[in-house]
Amino acid sequence: MIYLDHASATPVSKKVLDSMLPFFSDEFFNPSAPYISAKKVQGLYEEAKSKIAHAIGAKSPDLVITSGATEATNLAFTAVSKKVLVLETEHQSVLETAKNYDFETIKVDHTGLIDLDDLRKKLDENVELVSVSLANNEIGTIQPIAEISEIIRAERQNRLKNGIKTPLYLHSDASQALNLIDINVARLGVDLLTINSAKIYGPKGVGALYVAHGVKLKPIVYGGGQENGLRSGTENVPAVIGFATAIEEAKKHLNGNKKLYTEFSNLFQKEIKDAEIEPIFLGNKKHRLMNFCSVSFPGIDAERLIYKLEDKEIYLSTGAACAASKGKKSHVLKAIGLSDEEIAGSLRISFGALNSKEDIKIAVKEIKQAIKEEIERQK
Amino acid sequence: MIYLDHASATPVSKKVLDSMLPFFSDEFFNPSAPYISAKKVQGLYEEAKSKIAHAIGAKSPDLVITSGATEATNLAFTAVSKKVLVLETEHQSVLETAKNYDFETIKVDHTGLIDLDDLRKKLDENVELVSVSLANNEIGTIQPIAEISEIIRAERQNRLKNGIKTPLYLHSDASQALNLIDINVARLGVDLLTINSAKIYGPKGVGALYVAHGVKLKPIVYGGGQENGLRSGTENVPAVIGFATAIEEAKKHLNGNKKLYTEFSNLFQKEIKDAEIEPIFLGNKKHRLMNFCSVSFPGIDAERLIYKLEDKEIYLSTGAACAASKGKKSHVLKAIGLSDEEIAGSLRISFGALNSKEDIKIAVKEIKQAIKEEIERQK
Numbered sequence: 210m211i212y213l214d215h216a217s218a219t220p221v222s223k224k225v226l227d228s229m230l231p232f233f234s235d236e237f238f239n240p241s242a243p244y245i246s247a248k249k250v251q252g253l254y255e256e257a258k259s260k261i262a263h264a265i266g267a268k269s270p271d272l273v274i275t276s277g278a279t280e281a282t283n284l285a286f287t288a289v290s291k292k293v294l295v296l297e298t299e300h301q302s303v304l305e306t307a308k309n310y311d312f313e314t315i316k317v318d319h320t321g322l323i324d325l326d327d328l329r330k331k332l333d334e335n336v337e338l339v340s341v342s343l344a345n346n347e348i349g350t351i352q353p354i355a356e357i358s359e360i361i362r363a364e365r366q367n368r369l370k371n372g373i374k375t376p377l378y379l380h381s382d383a384s385q386a387l388n389l390i391d392i393n394v395a396r397l398g399v400d401l402l403t404i405n406s407a408k409i410y411g412p413k414g415v416g417a418l419y420v421a422h423g424v425k426l427k428p429i430v431y432g433g434g435q436e437n438g439l440r441s442g443t444e445n446v447p448a449v450i451g452f453a454t455a456i457e458e459a460k461k462h463l464n465g466n467k468k469l470y471t472e473f474s475n476l477f478q479k480e481i482k483d484a485e486i487e488p489i490f491l492g493n494k495k496h497r498l499m500n501f502c503s504v505s506f507p508g509i510d511a512e513r514l515i516y517k518l519e520d521k522e523i524y525l526s527t528g529a530a531c532a533a534s535k536g537k538k539s540h541v542l543k544a545i546g547l548s549d550e551e552i553a554g555s556l557r558i559s560f561g562a563l564n565s566k567e568d569i570k571i572a573v574k575e576i577k578q579a580i581k582e583e584i585e586r587q588k
Numbered sequence: 589m590i591y592l593d594h595a596s597a598t599p600v601s602k603k604v605l606d607s608m609l610p611f612f613s614d615e616f617f618n619p620s621a622p623y624i625s626a627k628k629v630q631g632l633y634e635e636a637k638s639k640i641a642h643a644i645g646a647k648s649p650d651l652v653i654t655s656g657a658t659e660a661t662n663l664a665f666t667a668v669s670k671k672v673l674v675l676e677t678e679h680q681s682v683l684e685t686a687k688n689y690d691f692e693t694i695k696v697d698h699t700g701l702i703d704l705d706d707l708r709k710k711l712d713e714n715v716e717l718v719s720v721s722l723a724n725n726e727i728g729t730i731q732p733i734a735e736i737s738e739i740i741r742a743e744r745q746n747r748l749k750n751g752i753k754t755p756l757y758l759h760s761d762a763s764q765a766l767n768l769i770d771i772n773v774a775r776l777g778v779d780l781l782t783i784n785s786a787k788i789y790g791p792k793g794v795g796a797l798y799v800a801h802g803v804k805l806k807p808i809v810y811g812g813g814q815e816n817g818l819r820s821g822t823e824n825v826p827a828v829i830g831f832a833t834a835i836e837e838a839k840k841h842l843n844g845n846k847k848l849y850t851e852f853s854n855l856f857q858k859e860i861k862d863a864e865i866e867p868i869f870l871g872n873k874k875h876r877l878m879n880f881c882s883v884s885f886p887g888i889d890a891e892r893l894i895y896k897l898e899d900k901e902i903y904l905s906t907g908a909a910c911a912a913s914k915g916k917k918s919h920v921l922k923a924i925g926l927s928d929e930e931i932a933g934s935l936r937i938s939f940g941a942l943n944s945k946e947d948i949k950i951a952v953k954e955i956k957q958a959i960k961e962e963i964e965r966q967k
Contacts, residue, residue, distance in 0.1 A: 210625070217626075218618035218822070226612050233605050233791065239597035243894055244903045246589070247596075276655030276793065279811040279821035302811030302820060309810065407822055412612065414655065414793050414824030429808050431688065432658035432681035441681060442658035443597070443786060445793030515622055524623040 211568045213525040215408075215500060215561030216346060216385060221451065222410040222562070228454040229412065232447035240444045241433070254446050257453035261417055264456040265383075265404065266393035273418045273426070273439045274449055278384040278405035280429070281418035282306060282340075284440070285380045285401040287427040288420075289337035296323055296341045296352070298541045303340050303382055315341070319546045320493035321350030328357065332364050334373050343383040343390065343397075347528045347541040347557055348492035349501025351390065354381050358398025378424060384408055384416075388459045388561075389467055389498050400424050404456075406448070410562060411455030415448035470500040473560045473569050477502050480573040484580050489551065491542070502558040505547065509554040509583050517579040523572050525558050590947045592904040594787075594879060594940030595725060595764060600830065601789040601941070607833040608791065611826035619823050620812070633825050636832035640796055643835040644762075644783065645772035652797045652805070652818045653828055657763040657784035659808070660797035661685060661719075663819070664759045664780040666806040667799075668716035675702055675720045675731070677920045682719050682761055694720070698925045699872035700729030707736065711743050713752050722762040722769065722776075726907045726920040726936055727871035728880025730769065733760050737777025757803060763787055763795075767838045767940075768846055768877050779803050783835075785827070789941060790834030794827035849879040852939045852948050856881050859952040863959050868930065870921070881937040884926065888933040888962050896958040902951050904937050 221229075232250070240251035259269040275281040279302040286293065286306045295307045297314035298321055313331050316324040323341060332339070339361060344351045361379050368375060380401035383392055387409045394402055402419040406412055420426060420439075432441030481488050481504065491503040506514075511527045518525065528539040542552045556576075560569075600608075611629070619630035638648040654660040658681040665672065665685045674686045676693035677700055692710050695703040702720060711718070718740060723730045740758050747754060759780040762771055766788045773781055781798040785791055799805060799818075811820030860867050863885065870882040885893075890906045897904065907918040921931045935955075939948075 214618075214621060214623075217621050218616055220614070220616040221612035223613070233600035234602070235599070237597055237599040238903075239593075242593060242596050242903070242905055243891070244593075244898045244905070246903060276659070276824070277821045280655070280809050283809045283811070300811070301813065305810035305813075305820065412826070413822055414827055430659050430662045431684035432662070432679070434680065434684075441684065442656045443792055445655070447791070448793055512622070519623045524617075524621070524625060526621055526623070 211523045211572050212563045213523065213558045213560065213572060215563070216557060216559035217526055219408055219410045219561055220563065221412055222455065222458065224458060225411050225451045225454045229447040229451040232450055236446070240446060241435070250446055254444055254449055257449045260453040261404070261449075261456050262419075264392075264460050265402065265419060266395055267419050270437070271419055271421065273420060273436045274444070275416050275418060275440055276414055276445075277407065277416040278302060278382065278403050281403040281405075281416045282380070282382055284418050284426060284429055285340070285403060286310065286338065287429060288378055288401065288424050289376070291337050292335040293338040293340065294328070294331055294336055295339075297544045298345050298347075298350075299340065299342055300346050300382060300384070303342070304540075307340070317350075317544050320496075321345050321348050321491075321541070321545050322493055322496060323352050323357065325353075325356065325360065329360060332360065334368060334375060337376055338378050338380055340380040340382070342385070343381045343392070344386040344498045345492070345541060346385045347539060348503040348545070349385070349498035350493045351386070351496040351498060353496070354379075354397045354399060362398070385498060387456060389463065389470070389500060391460070391463055394419055394421070406452035406455055409455045409459045412448045412451040415445055415452045417452070467499055470560050473564060473566065474499055474502050476566060476569050477558065477573060480570065481576065484577045485584055486554075486580055491545065491547075491555065500560040502560070503555065504558065505551045505555040506580055507548070507551045507554045509580055511554050511556050513583060514556065514576070514579050517582070518575055521575050523575055525556055527555060528557055590902045590951050591942045592902065592937045592939065592951060594942070595936060595938035596905055598787055598789045598940055599942065600791055601834065601837065603837060604790055604830045604833045608826040608830040611829055615825070619825060620814070629825055633823055633828055636828045639832040640783070640828075640835050641798075643771075643839050644781065644798060645774055646798050649816070650798055650800065652799060652815045653823070654795050654797060654819055655793055655824075656786065656795040657681060657761065657782050660782040660784070660795045661759070661761055663797050663805060663808055664719070664782060665689065665717065666808060667757055667780065667803050668755070670716050671714040672717040672719065673707070673710055673715055674718075676923045677724050677726075677729075678719065678721055679725050679761060679763070682721070683919075686719070696729075696923050699875075700724050700727050700870075700920070700924050701872055701875060702731050702736065704732075704735065704739065708739060711739065713747060713754060716755055717757050717759055719759040719761070721764070722760045722771070723765040723877045724871070724920060725764045726918060727882040727924070728764070728877035728938075729872045730765070730875040730877060732875070733758075733776045733778060741777070764877060766835060768842065768849070768879060770839070770842055773798050773800070785831035785834055788834045788838045791827045791830040794824055794831045796831070846878055849939050852943060852945065853878055853881050855945060855948050856937065856952060859949065860955065863956045864963055865933075865959055870924065870926075870934065879939040881939070882934065883937065884930045884934040885959055886927070886930045886933045888959055890933050890935050892962060893935065893955070893958050896961070897954055900954050902954055904935055906934060907936050
C-alpha cells in the first residue's frame with residue numbers, strides 16, 4: 210500500500226497507542242471521582258492537557274478539550290453573536306458554522322493566499338470574529354496569521370479610539386498544520402486556535418480549542434461542568450493522553466519532517482513533470498505545508514484516476530474527504546480560479562509517516578501510466 | 589482493589605478493546621475518503637452503528653453518534669424550543685440543558701419514582717418535551733417510561749382533538765441502564781433516547797441519540813455533514829466499533845448480570861444491617877437497577893468514610909462523580925426527602941464486572957469497621 214492521503218487521516222503511531230493503552234482497562238477511573246486512583250487519573254489528564262497547551266505556547270487553563278477540530282471551531286464561534294468574516298477557502302467546519310451568523314467571505318489569490326486588502330475592506334466596525342485557517346486542507350497554503358493579527362490589532366485600536374465597544378477576535382483552524390509548523394499562539398497573535406489529534410498520528414475523537422484570556426465563550430454542550438464549564442461530559446482520558454503524546458512527537462520531529470517532505474515534494478514534482486498532460490501545481494510555492502502536493506491534470510477525470518490507482522494499492526483523494534464523499538465540486542479550487550476542467554482533473558497528494566522515497570517514485574510512475582491509459586481511452 | 593463505583597466508570601473489557609485495536613493504526617482511514625480501504629472502514633462503521641441500533645430495537649438511520657451521553661442529551665433538546673419538563677432527579681446533563689429553556693421539574697416520591705400526578709398536572713399545552721431518565725444515576729430507581737409514554741400519547745391525542753399544533757416528545761436518558769435493562773425503544777415509547785458506551789465496559793468519548801421518525805433536530809456541531817448532517821466531525825471509528833461490541837456484550841449478559849448483582853445486593857444489604865448505625869437503604873426496592881446499593885448512615889460523614897476505605901483499596905463514592913467533585917449536596921437525595929444529615933451520610937455503591945462475592949463481604953466488613961471508628965472518633 211502506498212498511502213498518499215495523510216491530510217485526510219493518519220494512523221495512530223505505536224508510541225501514541227502505547228501511551229493510551231493503560232487508560233482503557235486499568236486506569237479507567239472517572240477523573241471526577243473522589244478516591245485516590247481517580248485523582249491520579251485526573252492528575253495525568255491535567256498533565257496531558259498541559260503538554261498539549263505547552264506545545265502551542267499556551268497554558269492548560271487556556272485549553273478546552275473537545276471531541277475534535279470541528280467541535281472546537283464551533284465552540285470558538287460562540288465568542289461572538291453578530292458579524293463574522295471567514296476565508297472563502299476554509300474547511301466546512303468553519304463555513305457551515307459561519308452560516309449561523311451574519312457572515313462574509315474574504316478572497317484568496319490564485320495560490321490560495323488571503324487577499325489582505327479584501328480583509329481590510331470588509332473589516333468594518335460590526336465584525337466580531339475573523340476566521341482564517343493556518344494552513345488550507347486541500348492545497349496546503351499557509352496563511353500569514355501574524356500579519357492578519359496586526360491588521361486586527363490596528364482595527365481594535367481604531368475602535369478603542371472611536372469609543373466602539375464591539376469586540377474583535379481572530380480565530381485560526383490549525384488542524385492541518387501541527388506536524389509541520391512550529392505553532393505559538395502569542396507569536397501568531399490569535400485569540401482562538403483549533404487543534405486536532407487525528408491528523409498528527411493521534412487518536413480520532415479529540416481536539417482542543419485555545420482560548421485567550423478575556424475571550425468569553427458559551428458552552429455548546431451543557432452538563433456536569435467539565436472543562437471549566439465550557440464542555441461538559443466525562444473526560445475522554447485515553448484520547449487526551451494520546452493527543453498529548455502525538456503533539457509532543459509532532460513537535461520533536463518537526464524539522465526532520467519538514468526536510469523529509471520537502472524532498473518528497475521535490476521528487477514528486479520533478480518526476481511528474483513529463484506526464485502526458487502537463488501538470489499544474491496548485492497552491493503557494495513558498496507558503497505551503499511541505500507534505501502537500503496538489504496537482505491538476507486538465508482534461509483528466511481525477512475520480513477515475515483514483516479508482517485506477519486504488520487497484521495498484523495507491524491511495525489518494527481529490528480533496529477534503531467529507532466534501533469529496535458528497536460529490537461536491539471543491540470550493541477551494543474554485544476560489545483559486547481553476548476552471549471546471551482543471552478542478553475535475555485535480556488530485557490532493559499528502560505525504561506522511563507511511564511513505565518512503567521509493568513510494569513516491571512508484572506512485573509517480575503509476576499516476577503517469579494511469580493518465581496515459583485515460584488519454585488512450587478518451588481517443 | 590475492590591471497586592464499587594461502576595456507575596461512575598467501567599473499565600474497557602478485553603473483548604471491547606480487542607475489537608477496537610485494528611482501527612487505530614491499521615484500519616485508520618477516514619470513512620469519507622474515496623478509495624476502497626476507506627470504504628471498507630465506512631462499511632464497518634455502519635455495521636457497528638447497526639449493531640448499536642439493533643440492541644435498542646432501532647435501525648441505524650435512527651441513530652446519531654455523539655461524543656457521549658451528555659452531548660446526546662443536549663442534541664435531544666434541540667428538537668424543541670419552548671417549554672420542557674424534566675424529572676427533578678435527572679443528571680446534570682439534563683438539568684443544565686433544560687435551563688436553556690422554559691423548564692419545570694417533575695416531583696419524585698421518597699423512593700425516587702416519578703410522581704405521575706405531578707407530571708399530568710404540569711403537562712400543559714405548552715410543553716414540548718418531557719425528559720425522564722430510564723434509571724437514576726445515584727440511587728438506581730427505574731422509571732415507568734412506558735406508562736409516562738402513555739400519558740404523553742393521551743396529551744398528544746388531546747392536542748390533536750383541540751387543533752393544538754405544539755409537538756410533544758418524550759426523551760429518556762438510558763446511560764446507566766444498558767447493562768441491566770433490556771431496552772426497546774418501541775416498547776418504551778420514547779421519541780428520543782440517550783445511550784452511552786463508557787458505563788457498559790465500552791470506551792469513553794462515544795454515545796448515541798436515538799431519534800424517532802418525524803422528530804427534527806438542530807445540529808449543535810456544524811461542519812462536514814457527518815451523521816446525516818446532525819453531527820459533523822470525522823467519525824470516531826475505533827470508539828464506535830468498541831461501543832458496538834460493548835452493547836452486544838451487555839445484551840448477551842443481561843440476565844446473568846441481573847441475577848449476579850441481585851445476589852451481591854442481597855448479600856450487601858443482609859451483612860450491612862447490623863452496622864453500628866442502622867443503614868437506610870435508598871431508592872426503590874422493586875424498581876431498581878440491581879447493581880445499585882445506595883445507603884445512608886445518618887450521623888456519619890460519608891466523605892471521611894470514603895477516604896478511610898480508600899486506604900483499604902475500597903473505592904466508592906457519595907454520588908454522581910461530576911457533582912461530588914464540586915462538593916455540591918446531592919439534588920437527588922434532597923428530592924427523595926433526605927435530611928441534610930442523611931445526605932451527608934450517604935454512599936453510592938455500584939457493583940460490576942470487577943466484583944466477586946468475596947469482595948462484597950470484605951467491603952461490608954471494612955465499611956462497618958470504618959463506621960465504628962468514626963463513631964469512636966466523634967465521642
